[in-house]
Amino acid sequence: MDAPSAKKTPAAPPESGDSSDIAGIVNVLIEVANNTRQNAYAPYSGYRVGAALLTSQGNVYGGCNVENASYGISLCAERAAVAKAVSEGERDFEAIVVVTDDGGTPCGACRQFLREFGEDIIVILADKRGRYRITTVGELLPEAFVLNSK
Numbered sequence: 001m002d003a004p005s006a007k008k009t010p011a012a013p014p015e016s017g018d019s020s021d022i023a024g025i026v027n028v029l030i031e032v033a034n035n036t037r038q039n040a041y042a043p044y045s046g047y048r049v050g051a052a053l054l055t056s057q058g059n060v061y062g063g064c065n066v067e068n069a070s071y072g073i074s075l076c077a078e079r080a081a082v083a084k085a086v087s088e089g090e091r092d093f094e095a096i097v098v099v100t101d102d103g104g105t106p107c108g109a110c111r112q113f114l115r116e117f118g119e120d121i122i123v124i125l126a127d128k129r130g131r132y133r134i135t136t137v138g139e140l141l142p143e144a145f146v147l148n149s150k
Contacts, residue, residue, distance in 0.1 A: 027130075028060075029097040029124065030097050030124070030130055032060055034130075035062070036050040036064045037064055037077070038050070040064040040077070041066045047104075048065065049064065049076065049098065049099070050062065050064050050077055050099045051063045051080065051096055051097065051098050051099070054094045055085060056093070059085070059090065061082075061084040062084075063078065065077045076107060078106050078110040078114060079110055082113060082117070093117050094121065096122070097124040100128070101128050102127055103125050105125055112145060115138075119136065119138030119141075120136055121136060122134060123135050123137055
């Protein structure tokens with residue numbers, strides 16, 4: 001599979017709820033995230049991260065981390081994928097896969113960033129070998145900041 005383009009990669013959600021369908025979608029998302037991870041720009045930390053965001057429309061957006069010598073302005077893979085989806089008009093997210101060497105979790109900023117779009121978003125944390133665990137944004141950030149002005 002080629003690295004995902006800046007546009008969408010279709011990956012329709014399962015209709016039947018069959019666990020093999022769900023496992024298949026998880027594997028596709030892991031593959032997209034892992035391929036996107038190869039494009040990471042991480043000259044300072046060496047910690048390459050790839051993400052694949054699945055929307056309710058069945059589209060997948062990949063993102064990778066992009067570091068900067070001024071660490072604070074580096075871009076995480078999760079936020080890159082969300083920004084790509086939002087720039088295409090997407091706002092309803094089903095799941096995000098994050099692939100790192102060791103299956104690490106999103107940083108606090110990414111947890112809060114994802115929470116903006118829902119606490120029920122499924123988060124799949126995978127390592128570079130394809131082993132993964134499943135959680136949600138709400139479980140990763142149980143007491144998120146929520147601005148009540150919406």
